Amino acid sequence: xxxxxxxxxxxxxxxxxxxxxxxxxxxxxxxxxxxxxxxxxxxxxxxxxxxxxxxxxxxxxxxxxxxxxxxxxxxxxxxxxxxxxxxxxxxxxxxxxxxxxxxxxxxxxxxxxxxxxxxxxxxxxxxxxxxxxxxxxxxxxxxxxxxxxxxxxxxxxxxxxxxxxxxxxxxxxxxxxxxxxxxxxxxxxxxxxxxxxxxxxxxxxxxxxxxxxxxxxxxxxxxxxxxxxxxxxxxxxxxxxxxxxx
Numbered sequence: 001x002x003x004x005x006x007x008x009x010x011x012x013x014x015x016x017x018x019x020x021x022x023x024x025x026x027x028x029x030x031x032x033x034x035x036x037x038x039x040x041x042x043x044x045x046x047x048x049x050x051x052x053x054x055x056x057x058x059x060x061x062x063x064x065x066x067x068x069x070x071x072x073x074x075x076x077x078x079x080x081x082x083x084x085x086x087x088x089x090x091x092x093x094x095x096x097x098x099x100x101x102x103x104x105x106x107x108x109x110x111x112x113x114x115x116x117x118x119x120x121x122x123x124x125x126x127x128x129x130x131x132x133x134x135x136x137x138x139x140x141x142x143x144x145x146x147x148x149x150x151x152x153x154x155x156x157x158x159x160x161x162x163x164x165x166x167x168x169x170x171x172x173x174x175x176x177x178x179x180x181x182x183x184x185x186x187x188x189x190x191x192x193x194x195x196x197x198x199x200x201x202x203x204x205x206x207x208x209x210x211x212x213x214x215x216x217x218x219x220x221x222x223x224x225x226x227x228x229x230x231x232x233x234x235x236x237x238x239x240x241x242x243x244x245x246x
Contacts, residue, residue, distance in 0.1 A: 026114065035069065051096055187210065
């Protein structure tokens with residue numbers, strides 16, 4: 001059995017003296033793994049960092065068994081591009097670790113976030129844009145894996161305007177005035193998650209990360225009895241640091 005695809009590296013581990021087992025999210029076949037002969041050599045190892053993208057050719061006896069990558073050529077070295085950008089490296093680690101924690105081997109649903117992941121990676125050199133895009137990426141991950149939030153209308157009144165909060169229990173949007181005394185129990189819904197043209201302040205990014213983080217931990221990762229990766233908390237801590245004055 002053989003196939004070709006594009007892949008995003010989620011991780012890698014040594015196999016034998018010089019082999020490397022790559023863990024990748026593919027564009028059309030979900031999460032896959034395969035052996036790269038000689039992949040851990042000094043000459044090749046740099047192209048197999050998490051977050052890099054590859055052109056892949058896989059072969060094996062059976063689809064659900066460990067095969068080998070006959071071709072695993074890097075098409076973009078995202079990690080190397082951001083060696084002097086700790087926040088961007090944090091974002092790459094958080095994204096790839098969340099994918100490893102939430103997408104199982106062979107799970108085809110994971111391919112739904114392949115293209116959005118590349119968009120996020122290509123935006124990491126723009127610090128004014130990518131933090132909001134990262135929050136949207138987490139929201140998309142929840143949706144792709146069956147844990148999407150309902151942000152279309154107020155769950156109490158059905159109104160579509162003025163949505164400001166989300167129920168932590170149901171994942172449905174709420175208008176603060178409709179919630180009354182229960183509003184303090186709800187999660188703030190930043191405007192940039194409803195309107196792509198809305199600006200996102202540091203407080204909005206914080207609210208967005210708190211919102212997606214609750215459902216990632218409580219629903220997505222909780223369903224498979226896995227915890228939030230430490231890299232995600234490091235990213236949150238770094239993004240919440242006040243930016244130096246220009």
